[in-house]
Amino acid sequence: MTTLSGSARLAGVLGFPVAHSRSPRLHGFWLRRHGIDGAYLPLPVAPDRFAAGVRALADLGFRGANVTIPHKLAGFEVCDVVDASARRAGAVNTLVFRDGAIHGANTDGFGFLESICEQAPGWRPEAGPAVLMGAGGAARAIAAVLLDAGCPRVTLVNRTLAHAEALARTLGGAIDVAAAPPLEGAALLVNTTSLGMAGHAALAIDLAPLPAAAVVADIVYVPLETPLLAAARARGLRAVDGLGMLLHQARPGFEAWFGVAPQVDAELRAFVAHDIPPGPGPNGSVRPIQPSGPSGPTAIDRTT
Ligand code: ATR
Numbered sequence: 001m002t003t004l005s006g007s008a009r010l011a012g013v014l015g016f017p018v019a020h021s022r023s024p025r026l027h028g029f030w031l032r033r034h035g036i037d038g039a040y041l042p043l044p045v046a047p048d049r050f051a052a053g054v055r056a057l058a059d060l061g062f063r064g065a066n067v068t069i070p071h072k073l074a075g076f077e078v079c080d081v082v083d084a085s086a087r088r089a090g091a092v093n094t095l096v097f098r099d100g101a102i103h104g105a106n107t108d109g110f111g112f113l114e115s116i117c118e119q120a121p122g123w124r125p126e127a128g129p130a131v132l133m134g135a136g137g138a139a140r141a142i143a144a145v146l147l148d149a150g151c152p153r154v155t156l157v158n159r160t161l162a163h164a165e166a167l168a169r170t171l172g173g174a175i176d177v178a179a180a181p182p183l184e185g186a187a188l189l190v191n192t193t194s195l196g197m198a199g200h201a202a203l204a205i206d207l208a209p210l211p212a213a214a215v216v217a218d219i220v221y222v223p224l225e226t227p228l229l230a231a232a233r234a235r236g237l238r239a240v241d242g243l244g245m246l247l248h249q250a251r252p253g254f255e256a257w258f259g260v261a262p263q264v265d266a267e268l269r270a271f272v273a274h275d276i277p278p279g280p281g282p283n284g285s286v287r288p289i290q291p292s293g294p295s296g297p298t299a300i301d302r303t304t
Contacts, residue, residue: 005037010061011257012041013304014053014075015068019044022272023066023304026250029271030262038258047071051078054095054102063257064096064103066250068304072106072137079104088144090170091137093304094253108138108304109145111249112219116188118248118264119240120215125149127213128187131178132156133203135164138219139192140171147173151188157181159193183209189232191218196226198277203228207235218242225279243273249304 013023019042027040043065045053050071055078057065067075075092076082080101086092092104116123130151132139135158143154154175158164164177183189189210195203197220205228207216216232221242229239247264255261 004039007037009036009038009063009258010041011038011063011065011253012043012057013066013068014043014045014050014071015304016044016046016050016070018042018068021068021304022246023068023250026247026268026272027254029268030254030260031258034258034260034262036258036260045071047074050074054078058097058102062097064094064253066253066304067093067095075104078102085109085141085145088148088171089137089141091141093249094256096253096256105252106141107249107252108141108245110252111245111247112142112190112217113145113149114248114251114264115244116215116217116240119244120238123188123215123238125151128211129153129155129182129185130188130190131181131183131186132190132192133181133195133205134158134192135160135167136192140167142190142192142219143167143175144171146188147171147175155182181205183207183214184211186210187214189214189216191220191226191228194220196220196228198222202226202280205231207231207237210235210237212236214238215240219245221246221273221276223277223279224273227280230280243269243276246304247272 013021015021024040024042031038072091072093082104085106086104089106092106094105094107096103125146130146132143135156146154156164156177168175168177191203194200215238217240218226218229219242220226224241224243232239251262
C-alpha cells in the first residue's frame with residue numbers, strides 16, 4: 001500500500017456494481033510502478049445517483065474517473081465538454097475534471113486499435129474490410145475508430161438486424177450490414193458480443209473463408225483465449241485477445257489524472273490477468289468461472 005500525502009491525486013471507477021472491475025488493480029499497478037502519490041478507487045453508485053456522484057467527486061478534488069456499466073451513456077450526459085471520440089461512440093468511459101468543467105472521452109476505440117497494433121504488428125486499419133459481430137456500445141466505439149482510421153469498409157453482423165442498421169445509420173460512411181459475416185477478403189474479424197465469455201455459448205463461425213493474413217480479435221477477455229481466438233490460432237491466423245483493449249484504454253485516463261504516460265507490458269498483463277482462466281475448457285466449451293466476490297460471476301467483464 002502506498003502512503004498518501006495531503007496532496008495525493010485521486011481517481012476511480014464509477015459502476016454499479018463495480019466489484020467486477022479490474023481497473024483498480026490495473027491503475028494500482030501503475031501507481032506503484034511510478035511511485036505516485038495517488039489512489040484509484042472502486043466507486044459503486046446507483047444509476048439514479050450517478051450525476052450527483054460525479055459532481056460530488058469533482059467538488060471533492062478528484063482528478064477524474066472511469067465510467068463503466070451501466071453508466072457509459074449517462075457519462076456522456078453529465079459532461080460539460082465531450083471530445084470527438086465520445087461523440088462518435090455516443091458514450092463516455094473517461095472523465096477528467098479540469099478548470100471547473102467535466103470533460104468526457106471514450107478511450108475504448110483507442111484501446112482496441114492500440115491492442116491490435118501491439119498483438120498483430122504490421123496490421124493497418126487500411127489493410128482491408130473489417131467485419132464486426134455485434135451492434136452494441138462496444139461495436140459502436142470500435143466501428144467508429146476503424147472508419148476514422150481509414151478502414152475501407154466495416155460490415156456489422158448482429159442477432160437483431162435492426163440494431164445493426166440503426167448503428168450504421170448513426171455512424172455513416174463506409175459501413176453496412178449483413179446477415180452473415182462476409183469473411184472472404186476481410187482483413188479483420190472482431191467479436192464485440194458477449195458470446196464466448198465464460199458461462200456463455202461460443203460464437204460459432206467457420207473461419208475457413210478468411211484470408212491467411214486476416215486478424216481475428218475478441219473483446220471478451222474471460223477466458224483470455226475464447227473459442228473464437230482458439231479457432232483462429234488453429235488456422236494459423238493472428239488472434240488478438242480482449243485484455244489488451246482493457247489495458248490500453250486505461251492509458252489516457254491515467255496520464256490525465258496522474259501526470260505520467262504509463263506503459264502496457266507483460267508484467268502488467270500478468271498482474272491484471274492473475275485470476276482470468278487462460279482458455280476454454282475441455283472440448284472447446286467455455287468454462288464458467290467461479291464467483292469472485294459479492295457481485296457474483298464476472299458476466300459483464302468486457303471493458304473497464
Ligand atoms: P456493449 O455495450 O458492451 O457492447 P450491448 O450494448 O449490450 O453491450 O451489446 C451487446 C451485443 O451483443 C449486441 O450486439 C447483442 O445483440 P442484440 O443487438 O441482438 O441484442 C449481442 N449479443 C448479446 N448476447 C447475444 C447472443 N446470445 N447471441 C448473439 N448476440 C448477442
